[in-house]
Amino acid sequence: MARPQPSRSTTTQDLEREPCPCGGLAFDDCCARYLMRGDIPPTAEALMRSRYTAFVRHDAPYLLDTWAVRTRPATLDFDDAPQWLGLQIKAHLQRDDHHAEVEFVARYKIGGRAHRLHERSRFERTDDGRWRYIDGDLFD
Numbered sequence: 171m172a173r174p175q176p177s178r179s180t181t182t183q184d185l186e187r188e189p190c191p192c193g194g195l196a197f198d199d200c201c202a203r204y205l206m207r208g209d210i211p212p213t214a215e216a217l218m219r220s221r222y223t224a225f226v227r228h229d230a231p232y233l234l235d236t237w238a239v240r241t242r243p244a245t246l247d248f249d250d251a252p253q254w255l256g257l258q259i260k261a262h263l264q265r266d267d268h269h270a271e272v273e274f275v276a277r278y279k280i281g282g283r284a285h286r287l288h289e290r291s292r293f294e295r296t297d298d299g300r301w302r303y304i305d306g307d308l309f310d
């Protein structure tokens with residue numbers, strides 16, 4: 171019988187060194203800047219990545235805060251949330267200083283089956299300098 175190992179609790183620091191759900195760097199060097207430290211994503215793509223990570227982490231306040239007021243849902247719950255498997259950015263189109271589109275594929279699993287969400291999302295930057303999600307068109 172092996173010597174019992176002391177159980178090692180997961181610290182916040184361990185969590186922050188884990189790879190970011192969006193597929194970027196370590197979480198602490200990637201979307202944690204926006205989700206946990208209040209930095210403002212400089213581009214629509216950075217915002218898109220941080221929103222994907224917020225979906226993975228069920229961070230409703232962040233998602234609502236980065237949603238355009240006119241298309242924002244009143245509340246968000248994660249009761250039937252899928253298991254997100256990964257994000258791939260396909261294209262980032264900067265239309266002008268205040269408008270951009272990001273095409274992405276997000277893979278997820280629901281009820282044991284894997285699916286792909288292929289969407290082109292529209293974003294706008296308001297006068298406060300913050301990008302927000304407006305809406306998107308689905309492919310397929």
Ligand SMILES: [Zn+2]
Nearest residue numbers: 190192200201
């Ligand atoms: Zn990230």
